[in-house]
Amino acid sequence: MTRPLRLVAVLLGSLLAGACGEGSATVEFRSENAVATSGPGLAAPSVVPRVTQHAQLAIRHYGRRVVESCDWSGDTPHTTRFREDITSDGEGRYAIEPIEEIEGAIPDWPLFRLMQLARQGMVHRYRDAAVRDTMLFAANWQLTDLGLQSMIAGRRCDLYAMSRTVGTARSYTLSIDQETGLILRYAEKDSLGRLLSRVEYESVDYDPDLGGVVWYEEDEREQLDLQGDLAAQLGFVPLLPDLVPLGYALRQAQQVEVGDERWLNLVYSDGVDTLFFVQSFPPLAPRQGAGAGGPGDLHAAGASDRVAILPIGSARAAQGRVSGRGIIAVGKVAEAELLDLIESALN
């Protein structure tokens, strides 16, 4: 199907899905292993609305799941696993709590757990596989019905492949609960077919007792109007990249306060994955103490422009000080794409 036709089909599907419901084919389930069914191929457009982030967040449930990520940047792959609990009331409130490390590969688990608790909002919004922008998804991705079923956490699931059709190849295999539409398992793979991340529910309860749940309270982030003049809203002229990785487009601009510092966070999306380009509100005060003046130091005064870049699990992070401003870029993209993004913002 050509891209414009696919775009129209997905959009029509999005409109019709709410009214018509889901029309999945009935197949015979045989075992816990995935079994083949008839008719694999491009998924019906009406499937897309089930895997949007909005739809996923609207499913009331409690679950325990295993979160796994793989870093292939070194000589040997480095895999980390931990178990977490998720509770959602289906109306916007949620809590995500790391429970325990599995196999002990996380450098500092107590600190990592503490930080994950503080980052529940970011984890909820950006980590897990879902369609975050229907228009961009239609332009950059393809959803294929694998014609398979599997059992995850005692629930019967349909299997779909979500593949990037432009730029660097990347794919997700989704196991979607037939009844509720919740993604109970996903596995993310790179262009070489190597596993990058995997999240799988071990148990799920769609009618949980929500008494006593400590819900996560969202930070207040001032959203800026992308159609308006960003400079007027910010009080300074922001760095805006001209060269973003293929398929990505700017979707949000936020003011974020971290400690004493204010940051402008430009959030890009390709429909599924997210890319951040963050810059400090000038000026950024020099910091004394441990680490000051090290690689990519955001607070170094008078030094030449430097950017440190390194892989973090399946993502890549760049940080430095350029044009007198602290900058951070993070995404699941190639090193050259991330550096080009920064360079293009300076020209």
Add this chain to the structure above:
Amino acid sequence: MPHDCRESRRRWLERLAAPGAGGFPAPPAPGEGVGDTCPACAAWERRNGRLVRALASLSRLSAPPALAERVFPAAPAPAAIRAIRALDRLSAPAVLDRLVTEELAAPAAARSERFVGNLPRLAAPFRLEGRVRGRLVAAGRPLRWAAAIALLAAAGVLAWAGLARRGTPDARPGSAFERYSFVVERPASADVLDPFARALAETLGGSPRREG
């Protein structure tokens, strides 16, 4: 005078407890204010420095609204909520209509205009190098010069590879060092990342690789 670990760490913590800018103190540098320090104390200070920076980056949590409702069940709605409810609803700006109309009238043109930055970067074809080499030969340049240059280039690449493995700035000719207006560094440890950068990266990519 022998190094006193207990005293060294006590003084480090004392400096930490001193009020700093913004209400949260910056961690002292390893050995700062002590004179000298031992490897164990330096490692202890580095780890606690990271912990302090991470904790300082956490946002303060406020009590959930439900708590206030339970504590003051008969209290009226807060003034802010009443004020928001009293506001008039605004309609979408006119520019939105124009943008949507343009998008619908000529989707391809609108996308081209908006996403011109997404165009793929094309690399120079391999044939170009062959043609340039052919021109050099045709111009009568001695091939031994080309061989010498190639040897020098190979030595440069090897030297760069050795340096890059030690995490020094990328000085590869024609690559990051020259291609970008900033120096590119590839540190071995994620500890160099600012807590905010680390939060974003660990959200998308998971936990960093264990050092060593």
